[in-house]
Amino acid sequence: xxxxxxxxxxxxxxxxxxxxxxxxxxxxxxxxxxxxxxxxxxxxxxxxxxxxxxxxxxxxxxxxxxxxxxxxxxxxxxxxxxxxxx
Numbered sequence: 597x598x599x600x601x602x603x604x605x606x607x608x609x610x611x612x613x614x615x616x617x618x619x620x621x622x623x624x625x626x627x628x629x630x631x632x633x634x635x636x637x638x639x640x641x642x643x644x645x646x647x648x649x650x651x652x653x654x655x656x657x658x659x660x661x662x663x664x665x666x667x668x669x670x671x672x673x674x675x676x677x678x679x680x681x682x
Contacts, residue, residue: 613641620654
């Protein structure tokens with residue numbers, strides 16, 4: 597299974613992006629940032645691959661200066677999680 601996260605240095609910016617994305621009809625959620633990523637404030641915005649362009653556009657057009665980056669997460673059939681910056 598593949599999903600994406602937007603990771604921030606600020607919990608408040610993560611929450612604000614969640615609210616903006618939800619108001620635009622983007623399916624997303626707040627998750628604990630996976631320890632495999634070892635980045636950020638501890639929470640991230642999670643969303644599907646089909647929403648990546650829309651979420652990236654929201655971040656680039658908004659005032660989200662605490663963005664660390666966007667990451668692709670993929671869980672293998674044996675349960676291992678791989679996190680890669682995109």
